[in-house]
Amino acid sequence: MSEAITLLAMFEDIEPASEGVEKLQQLGLNDDDMNVISGIPVKHTILGRPAAITYVSRIGMFGAILGMFLGIFFIYGIPYFYPLLVGGQAIFPIPQGIIITFEMTMLGLMGFSFLGMFIDSGFPSYTPKEYTPEISDGKVALLFSCPVSEQEKFIDALKNAGAVTVAPAEARHL
Amino acid sequence: MTTIAKPIARPHGEEHEDPRQYLMHDPLPRGQMNAMVMESMHETSPIFWLITAVLAATVVFSLGYEWYILIMQGQGMAGVTRPDYWGVFLVNTVFWIGISHAGTFISAILRVLKVESRRPFTRAAELMTTFGLVQAGLSIFMHLGRVWLVYWMFPIPNQRTIWPDFHSPLMWDLMAITTYLLCSTMYLFLPLIPDLAMARDRTEGGWLKQFYKILALGFRGTEGEWKNLTTAMNIFAFAIIPVMFSVHTIVSWDFAMATRPGWNSTVFGPYFVIGALHSGMAAVAIVLFLLRSTMKHYKYFIRPEHFNTIGMLMLLVSMAWAYFYFNDYLVPWYGGDVWDKLFQEYAEKGPKAYLWYTMLTCNIAVPWLILWNRKWRETPWLLAIAGILINVGMYLERYIIIPVGVTINRMPFTWRQYEPRIEVPMTVGTFAFFLLLYMLASRLIPLIPVWEVQEGQEAHLIRKIGKAEISTLSDME
Amino acid sequence: MATELGMPAFTNQSQEEEPVGRWGMVIDQDLCTGCQACVAACSMENNVPIVGEDDASYGRYMHWIRIERLWENTEYPEVKMTQFQPMLCQQCHNAPCEPVCPVYASVHSMSEDLNLQVYNRCVGTRYCGNNCPYQVRSFNWLDYQDERIHPELVSLHNHANPDVTVRRRGVMEKCTFCIQRIHKAEDKAKSEGREVEDGEFTTACAQACPANAITFGRLDDPESGINKLAAANRSRAGHALEELRTLPRITYLAGGV
Numbered sequence: 001m002s003e004a005i006t007l008l009a010m011f012e013d014i015e016p017a018s019e020g021v022e023k024l025q026q027l028g029l030n031d032d033d034m035n036v037i038s039g040i041p042v043k044h045t046i047l048g049r050p051a052a053i054t055y056v057s058r059i060g061m062f063g064a065i066l067g068m069f070l071g072i073f074f075i076y077g078i079p080y081f082y083p084l085l086v087g088g089q090a091i092f093p094i095p096q097g098i099i100i101t102f103e104m105t106m107l108g109l110m111g112f113s114f115l116g117m118f119i120d121s122g123f124p125s126y127t128p129k130e131y132t133p134e135i136s137d138g139k140v141a142l143l144f145s146c147p148v149s150e151q152e153k154f155i156d157a158l159k160n161a162g163a164v165t166v167a168p169a170e171a172r173h174l
Numbered sequence: 175m176t177t178i179a180k181p182i183a184r185p186h187g188e189e190h191e192d193p194r195q196y197l198m199h200d201p202l203p204r205g206q207m208n209a210m211v212m213e214s215m216h217e218t219s220p221i222f223w224l225i226t227a228v229l230a231a232t233v234v235f236s237l238g239y240e241w242y243i244l245i246m247q248g249q250g251m252a253g254v255t256r257p258d259y260w261g262v263f264l265v266n267t268v269f270w271i272g273i274s275h276a277g278t279f280i281s282a283i284l285r286v287l288k289v290e291s292r293r294p295f296t297r298a299a300e301l302m303t304t305f306g307l308v309q310a311g312l313s314i315f316m317h318l319g320r321v322w323l324v325y326w327m328f329p330i331p332n333q334r335t336i337w338p339d340f341h342s343p344l345m346w347d348l349m350a351i352t353t354y355l356l357c358s359t360m361y362l363f364l365p366l367i368p369d370l371a372m373a374r375d376r377t378e379g380g381w382l383k384q385f386y387k388i389l390a391l392g393f394r395g396t397e398g399e400w401k402n403l404t405t406a407m408n409i410f411a412f413a414i415i416p417v418m419f420s421v422h423t424i425v426s427w428d429f430a431m432a433t434r435p436g437w438n439s440t441v442f443g444p445y446f447v448i449g450a451l452h453s454g455m456a457a458v459a460i461v462l463f464l465l466r467s468t469m470k471h472y473k474y475f476i477r478p479e480h481f482n483t484i485g486m487l488m489l490l491v492s493m494a495w496a497y498f499y500f501n502d503y504l505v506p507w508y509g510g511d512v513w514d515k516l517f518q519e520y521a522e523k524g525p526k527a528y529l530w531y532t533m534l535t536c537n538i539a540v541p542w543l544i545l546w547n548r549k550w551r552e553t554p555w556l557l558a559i560a561g562i563l564i565n566v567g568m569y570l571e572r573y574i575i576i577p578v579g580v581t582i583n584r585m586p587f588t589w590r591q592y593e594p595r596i597e598v599p600m601t602v603g604t605f606a607f608f609l610l611l612y613m614l615a616s617r618l619i620p621l622i623p624v625w626e627v628q629e630g631q632e633a634h635l636i637r638k639i640g641k642a643e644i645s646t647l648s649d650m651e
Numbered sequence: 652m653a654t655e656l657g658m659p660a661f662t663n664q665s666q667e668e669e670p671v672g673r674w675g676m677v678i679d680q681d682l683c684t685g686c687q688a689c690v691a692a693c694s695m696e697n698n699v700p701i702v703g704e705d706d707a708s709y710g711r712y713m714h715w716i717r718i719e720r721l722w723e724n725t726e727y728p729e730v731k732m733t734q735f736q737p738m739l740c741q742q743c744h745n746a747p748c749e750p751v752c753p754v755y756a757s758v759h760s761m762s763e764d765l766n767l768q769v770y771n772r773c774v775g776t777r778y779c780g781n782n783c784p785y786q787v788r789s790f791n792w793l794d795y796q797d798e799r800i801h802p803e804l805v806s807l808h809n810h811a812n813p814d815v816t817v818r819r820r821g822v823m824e825k826c827t828f829c830i831q832r833i834h835k836a837e838d839k840a841k842s843e844g845r846e847v848e849d850g851e852f853t854t855a856c857a858q859a860c861p862a863n864a865i866t867f868g869r870l871d872d873p874e875s876g877i878n879k880l881a882a883a884n885r886s887r888a889g890h891a892l893e894e895l896r897t898l899p900r901i902t903y904l905a906g907g908v
Binding site: 247248249250251254255256257258259260317318319320321323324326327336337338339341342343344345348428431432433434580583584585586587588590 | 706709710711712717719720721736738747750751752753754755772773774775776777778780781782784785786788789790791792793794820821822823892895
Binding site: 014035036037038039040041042043044046047049051052053054056057060074075078081082084086087089093096099100102103104106107109110111113114116117118120121122123124125126127129131133134135136137138143174 | 203204205208329335336337338339340341345346349350352353356357360361363364368371372374375376387388390391392393394395396397398399400401402403404405406409410413414416417420424625628629632650651
């Protein structure tokens with residue numbers, strides 16, 4: 001098995017970066033072995049990459065269901081366990097049920113979406129990572145791993161596509 | 175070198191305008207924009223710290239000392255009495271929740287509607303939401319008779335085996351405001367992460383670097399991270415809009431559910447929501463004017479075109495407010511029972527009638543006279559003055575509903591006019607606290623979402639169609 | 652569990668046949684002279700604090716019953732008084748003050764059909780005070796019992812009724828139909844194995860009234876004093892703010908003019 005080396009190619013803009021992605025794909029690199037790091041979100045079709053899978057919406061829906069049950073417990077569970085008569089209103093009121101269930105469902109949806117983003121992205125993570133600060137200055141980076149023996153081929157292809165630098169990626173504290 | 179955009183004077187009727195005056199067509203390299211934002215954060219003048227010190231002293235005095243007196247002596251230190259059980263603290267609560275709605279309107283509704291001119295000021299508006307809700311929460315605590323027992327209102331298991339009563343609109347309030355506060359804080363934080371990463375990258379060391387590093391969560395900008403972030407942001411943008419509508423509706427139901435004349439009106443729900451937007455948009459105009467005037471480089475980001483957008487929204491919302499107010503006025507005037515009519519009569523002809531007239535002037539006349547003219551809308555200081563007047567008017571609107579309106583009830587023997595006492599310094603304290611939080615935030619977090627500005631600039635193009643240079647927008651999402 | 656207490660689980664109680672109630676009052680406005688003996692008696696019986704002249708003139712008097720004096724909108728000397736109106740908690744069956752309390756401090760008693768104010772649960776939101784259409788709820792704005800506020804009234808502490816708690820600041824209170832007397836009478840009757848007889852005890856205000864304008868008794872006993880009074884004066888009988896359908900337990904007999 002040949003060793004793999006992780007390289008970071010820096011591009012000025014999205015266009016040359018998508019060219020670089022295409023070059024890597026032509027050279028036979030697996031889509032899973034490359035990642036595009038950018039300062040703004042770039043649509044996967046612009047880059048020519050497969051869509052990234054996100055579980056955030058699924059976790060959010062799960063949270064919405066949890067929130068709904070919590071709301072139902074508040075408005076119907078509490079009077080079931082501790083019934084107290086107030087003002088001639090029904091013990092299990094329907095209008096208040098709608099209000100509280102709605103609020104708790106939305107809280108569950110948004111709260112779990114937020115947590116889902118943390119979980120899915122692995123946040124917070126303070127271990128050393130491959131990164132350069134120029135990315136937050138607007139550059140687009142292409143992080144990929146290829147066999148050590150073939151790295152010259154990849155580096156030349158990317159330089160032709162317009163990469164400013166291609167260098168071994170070092171994991172550093174952000 | 176910084177680029178300052180000057181608005182090009184346009185004679186009335188001339189249709190050709192240079193799109194390059196707009197922020198989206200005047201891009202700077204991202205690194206330069208980042209540097210501008212970081213510089214405006216870290217360069218401060220002695221006046222800034224002087225103002226901060228004065229605000230902090232005001233907060234300590236009014237929210238520390240005065241509130242301590244209120245708690246130790248009792249609600250009698252305030253101006254409340256029978257039948258004026260609720261007073262200025264409730265007005266403050268409704269006012270601050272109203273201010274907070276503008277943030278969500280701009281960062282959520284304008285995002286969903288894809289209004290591009292929202293891009294530079296979503297965070298400044300969203301900060302208003304969070305800080306406004308803090309003041310609202312404080313104000314509601316201030317009015318409680320036994321505030322040290324407020325945890326009895328929280329629905330958590332307890333050894334007293336008593337739970338709160340969700341029949342009560344105050345409990346709906348608690349659920350709604352908690353939901354809104356938590357969700358808007360999360361919604362503030364989500365788009366902030368990439369900018370915190372930028373700040374982390376541009377800070378050398380010290381406690382500030384640690385602060386940014388921890389809050390940036392290790393964000394790099396990989397495809398997966400962006401996908402998760404934008405998915406979460408989209409969920410929030412769509413979901414927080416109904417929450418925003420429901421929150422102020424539920425606050426209005428504190429009054430509409432009461433059997434008091436003048437309060438028991440079915441139009442209160444939408445009326446209060448529009449009122450919240452009215453005062454909130456006006457507050458955004460004030461905040462943007464202050465930011466643009468005081469923060470370095472912000473004249474690049476916040477331009478007359480943004481004030482134009484806000485001004486148009488202010489005008490639109492003021493018309494909606496006038497519609498709802500007319501509704502709320504016409505129905506009891508025409509066929510309401512004697513107590514509702516007395517309520518109206520007292521507001522218009524009683525000893526506090528000058529408040530009623532001021533309210534109508536500020537809420538309707540001011541926007542309708544000033545905001546029609548595009549040149550006036552694009553003048554920041556004029557919009558800020560209109561914003562202040564509108565906020566005065568909206569504060570008075572709530573003052574008339576609560577402390578003035580609460581005088582009238584079905585037992586004329588009890589009628590008595592409310593006069594605020596300790597509420598005055600404590601109200602000043604909430605305003606000072608809001609400003610203080612904002613000023614401290616402006617030193618710690620970048621107020622301009624630079625990545626969103628760049629995102630927008632990437633998507634905008636100037637295209638020559640025929641003889642004209644037309645601004646075009648590509649859908650890159 | 653809700654149905655075990657005999658309460659309907661889903662329906663709104665007020666839509667059913669209106670329950671007759673248990674404890675009620677008849678107040679004859681024709682007999683009332685406006686002497687305010689009931690106010691004084693109630694304050695002494697229930698440890699109602701004296702707030703002092705300044706606060707009372709601002710409306711913070713804490714009397715659980717008040718005599719409303721109103722006159723028609725005429726010029727002096729054509730002053731025309733209406734009948735005196737003693738106003739106290741109507742113990743509504745559909746009390747508007749109950750559903751608005753967020754902490755269940757204002758609840759409805761099933762056994763006595765009274766509106767209960769639970770002092771030690773109240774957190775002082777004062778929504779109940781706002782929502783009472785009769786405006787009969789009093790709030791403890793300050794610690795009026797505290798000797799630092801009213802040192803001259805400290806000696807009154809010796810007169811406090813030991814059967815009734817003393818409330819601190821931040822707590823809402825209101826007329827309870829002298830529930831301490833109700834419970835004392837019921838306990839006595841229970842220990843003797845019988846029902847409470849009509850007229851065996853009465854509230855402080857009814858006891859003190861020199862004109863016998865206030866009568867207290869059982870509503871569910873057709874032979875009770877108040878039911879006989881109401882039946883004998885049907886043409887004058889009415890409820891305060893009848894149109895609100897709060898189903899109050901106090902019947903007012905309008906005075907002749």
